[in-house]
Amino acid sequence: MRSHRYLKPLSVLVGISLVAAACGGDDDETSDTTAATTAETTAATTAETTAETTADTTADTTEDTTADTEDTTEDTTEDTTEDTTEDTTEDTTGDTTGDTGDYDAAMAALVEAATAEGECTIYSSQALDNLNAFAAAFQDKYPGISVEAIRLTDGESLPRLETELSTNTAGADFAVIASLGWAIEHAAAGDFVDPTASPEISGLGEYNAEQYVHENYFEVGAAVLTFAWNTDLVPEGLTDMTDLLDPELGGGKIGIIDTAVAPVIVDYWLWLEESFGTDFIEGLAAQEPRIYPSALPIGEALISGEIFASAYAAPAQLVPAAADGAPVDFGISPKGAWGAKVFGLIPRTADNPACAALLGNFMVTAEGQELIAGVSGTVIEGVPGSLITNDKVRDQDLEATAPGPAAEYTARWDELFR
Numbered sequence: 001m002r003s004h005r006y007l008k009p010l011s012v013l014v015g016i017s018l019v020a021a022a023c024g025g026d027d028d029e030t031s032d033t034t035a036a037t038t039a040e041t042t043a044a045t046t047a048e049t050t051a052e053t054t055a056d057t058t059a060d061t062t063e064d065t066t067a068d069t070e071d072t073t074e075d076t077t078e079d080t081t082e083d084t085t086e087d088t089t090e091d092t093t094g095d096t097t098g099d100t101g102d103y104d105a106a107m108a109a110l111v112e113a114a115t116a117e118g119e120c121t122i123y124s125s126q127a128l129d130n131l132n133a134f135a136a137a138f139q140d141k142y143p144g145i146s147v148e149a150i151r152l153t154d155g156e157s158l159p160r161l162e163t164e165l166s167t168n169t170a171g172a173d174f175a176v177i178a179s180l181g182w183a184i185e186h187a188a189a190g191d192f193v194d195p196t197a198s199p200e201i202s203g204l205g206e207y208n209a210e211q212y213v214h215e216n217y218f219e220v221g222a223a224v225l226t227f228a229w230n231t232d233l234v235p236e237g238l239t240d241m242t243d244l245l246d247p248e249l250g251g252g253k254i255g256i257i258d259t260a261v262a263p264v265i266v267d268y269w270l271w272l273e274e275s276f277g278t279d280f281i282e283g284l285a286a287q288e289p290r291i292y293p294s295a296l297p298i299g300e301a302l303i304s305g306e307i308f309a310s311a312y313a314a315p316a317q318l319v320p321a322a323a324d325g326a327p328v329d330f331g332i333s334p335k336g337a338w339g340a341k342v343f344g345l346i347p348r349t350a351d352n353p354a355c356a357a358l359l360g361n362f363m364v365t366a367e368g369q370e371l372i373a374g375v376s377g378t379v380i381e382g383v384p385g386s387l388i389t390n391d392k393v394r395d396q397d398l399e400a401t402a403p404g405p406a407a408e409y410t411a412r413w414d415e416l417f418r
Contacts, residue, residue, distance in 0.1 A: 106198075114354040114357070117145075118352075119145065122176070123152050123172040134371040142358065145358075150172075153261055170350065172349075176342050177343055180264070180341070186345075187215040195357055198361035206365070207364040218360070219343055220342055220343065220364055221372065223314060223376055224314070225257075225295060227313065230308055230309070244284060255298040256290070258291045259414075263403070337388070338394065370384060
């Protein structure tokens with residue numbers, strides 16, 4: 001695919017090291033030479049006796065002192081070496097074994113509880129094919145647990161969740177949304193279950209819980225959106241977002257996303273304006289593009305030839321479609337791509353919270369990320385085909401996407417595009 005020119009490989013490095021300390025001591029040898037003075041004549045007997053006595057006394061004292069010093073040094077070195085080696089080995093072995101044991105024990109308890117529940121329902125804004133593949137793999141991995149995966153945009157799922165929470169009615173056990181402001185508001189209201197029954201989300205696995213877990217909701221990836229085209233209808237392809245202003249693409253040949261879908265979409269349009277300028281937005285409106293409620297129907301319209309190109313397409317949808325022979329391709333602008341971070345949460349109304357925690361756990365593992373994220377943004381490095389990791393994805397402008405400012409921007413947008 002043409003788009004492969006824009007992908008940057010990622011690498012993964014996972015290491016667990018055991019540190020062992022060993023210390024050794026050197027023995028010092030001290031040799032002493034004692035000089036004895038011998039008197040030559042009988043008349044010097046008294047002097048000779050005095051000299052021998054002095055020499056013997058000096059030699060004995062020196063030997064005793066040296067021996068004591070060697071013993072002290074040897075004892076100290078042995079004690080220090082033994083203590084250091086013993087402490088280091090115990091600490092390192094204990095920590096490594098403890099982490100592995102904690103993860104295994106937490107997983108065993110979670111799987112047992114989730115299996116007892118036996119079923120769960122997920123609302124998710126992630127790509128439908130990826131969501132279905134993820135649910136099928138989860139059911140294979142955990143026999144006896146059935147998953148009902150319902151693909152909903154935030155504009156569809158948030159009202160449902162609001163109703164379930166306000167009426168204390170069960171519905172979603174696990175939800176994946178992109179609307180950060182909504183997540184923050186409801187987390188503060190106590191509407192989400194603590195997800196740390198999951199060993200990954202509690203920080204025992206590869207998932208960076210310290211960076212990605214927030215107040216009872218957590219990052220599970222990012223939906224990367226970029227420009228794309230139908231390769232039959234635009235055989236020369238597009239090199240950047242600004243190519244959408246080609247007059248040949250005017251008159252309803254371009255697909256765009258509606259700002260009314262969710263506040264997070266306002267952030268996308270703000271990014272477009274900041275990256276390519278107000279003139280670009282006005283020029284795009286002059287092309288009379290078709291307006292769609294999400295990336296999914298935009299991708300389908302590209303594949304079918306209903307539209308020639310789009311400013312808002314999901315590589316996660318297009319890559320498998322192209323592999324199956326669909327005439328679609330995408331590119332990444334030199335100025336980057338916009339991504340909507342997506343967050344997992346367990347509503348307090350969930351009937352099956354253990355199953356929900358197990359779903360969340362699987363979703364943030366390398367296996368789960370390859371299934372659910374694919375060619376998109378991931379929370380684990382080294383996922384095949386991923387375009388970006390979540391730490392590099394733009395954080396949503398919460399001030400600009402608050403209800404008031406978002407409504408104002410949408411009104412201005414409607415004047416241009418409707």
